[in-house]
Amino acid sequence: MSNEIEIGRGKRGRRAYSFDDIAVVPSRRTRDPKDVSVGWQIDAYHFDLPILAAPMDSVMSPATAMALGNLGGLGVLDLEGLWTRYESPEPLLAEITELPEAEATRRMQEIYAEPIKPELITQRLKEIRTAGVTVAGALTPQRTQEHYQTVVDAGVDLFVIRGTTVSAEHVSGNAEPLNLKRFIYELDVPVVVGGASTYTAALHLMRTGAAGVLVGFGGGAAHTTRVSLGIHAPMATAVSDVAAARRDYLDESGGRYVHVIADGGVGRSGDIVKAVACGADAVMLGAALARASEAPGKGWHWGPEAHHAVLPRGERVSVGTAGSLEEILFGPGRQADGTLNLVGALKRAMATTGYSDLKEFQRVEVVLSPYQPR
Numbered sequence: 485m486s487n488e489i490e491i492g493r494g495k496r497g498r499r500a501y502s503f504d505d506i507a508v509v510p511s512r513r514t515r516d517p518k519d520v521s522v523g524w525q526i527d528a529y530h531f532d533l534p535i536l537a538a539p540m541d542s543v544m545s546p547a548t549a550m551a552l553g554n555l556g557g558l559g560v561l562d563l564e565g566l567w568t569r570y571e572s573p574e575p576l577l578a579e580i581t582e583l584p585e586a587e588a589t590r591r592m593q594e595i596y597a598e599p600i601k602p603e604l605i606t607q608r609l610k611e612i613r614t615a616g617v618t619v620a621g622a623l624t625p626q627r628t629q630e631h632y633q634t635v636v637d638a639g640v641d642l643f644v645i646r647g648t649t650v651s652a653e654h655v656s657g658n659a660e661p662l663n664l665k666r667f668i669y670e671l672d673v674p675v676v677v678g679g680a681s682t683y684t685a686a687l688h689l690m691r692t693g694a695a696g697v698l699v700g701f702g703g704g705a706a707h708t709t710r711v712s713l714g715i716h717a718p719m720a721t722a723v724s725d726v727a728a729a730r731r732d733y734l735d736e737s738g739g740r741y742v743h744v745i746a747d748g749g750v751g752r753s754g755d756i757v758k759a760v761a762c763g764a765d766a767v768m769l770g771a772a773l774a775r776a777s778e779a780p781g782k783g784w785h786w787g788p789e790a791h792h793a794v795l796p797r798g799e800r801v802s803v804g805t806a807g808s809l810e811e812i813l814f815g816p817g818r819q820a821d822g823t824l825n826l827v828g829a830l831k832r833a834m835a836t837t838g839y840s841d842l843k844e845f846q847r848v849e850v851v852l853s854p855y856q857p858r
Contacts, residue, residue, distance in 0.1 A: 501852070502718040502719055502721075503749060503754070517828070517834075520841070522842060531556060535556075535756075535827075536557065538787070544561050557813070559620065561621045564622075564623060565788075569604070579595075581783070588799070592790060593796075600627070608621075613639055618641045621643065623645060632667075643676070645662075665691070669693055680698065686726040686744075687732065699747060700749065701748070719749040723764050744764050744765050752821065758850075762850070765842065775806040776807070777809075778808065783805045813826055815828050
């Protein structure tokens, strides 16, 4: 049955759903939350938590990347952020948090105009490695050719190519585009790439040899992409479509499994539950971790879209401080708004619906249950 609806006589559109539009439902079995496992593995790297921190300056510093790694997750450092542009970025981070709203975008554009310094890329990644955690760094597709060798030489374990949208077939009449398939083939480290938001785009990214695909487009708390470009991908549908591409690519490739990572619109514990229910293996969190007392943004959150030199598609937003990083992940919760004890909530949801691990939970029944969140 088609879910297309008529927009007007000359246009039809497919109905798509956000996480707010769906809910998971219990089955015939329940479990003890202590018997539930939320661990996952990508390539040779195992993590106790299915949580990656988004490579955003308001979320990740070398110190917070180390802290998250020690707690069982994966911190991804933005290798085009302030930590690779300035030897001491702390004063600038503090300045950004104090800027008046009317001046924030313009001043951030000035701050981020400082060139990236390859020696700082090396220094920051080595700092993270000293903690004995998995080292991950992110570049945009536009900067990957320029800096990837520095990143690899610094000893990165997982390489992330992250943009608002990333395709396996970028067409440009001005410059030679990044050939993802050749690039990934020649690298000695696993690559996670995205965002992708459709079945076809994700399938093509999987065929490049990527170990994981980030799912999302313009749905994060600090994005204004829907307002500025008119583009948006409701996450429940996007994750489900990309999970279908993973299933079909598994057959096409003779058994090669590509991990699906929900990236955007996953701000609270219930969103994490529904992302996995729709087929995600893990989630990449921005605003949810920006609420940690240790976060560099100190209660403010922004991404690279907020300081784009010519067309900003994001903004600096206040998310507040909910608790320490450990409290956000493991509790105890002090309010019932889904900001604290994210892992406990995921385990509780899996136990309540009768599933013992993430792969099983991807099969949970989902219903349409739209509501207006508070």
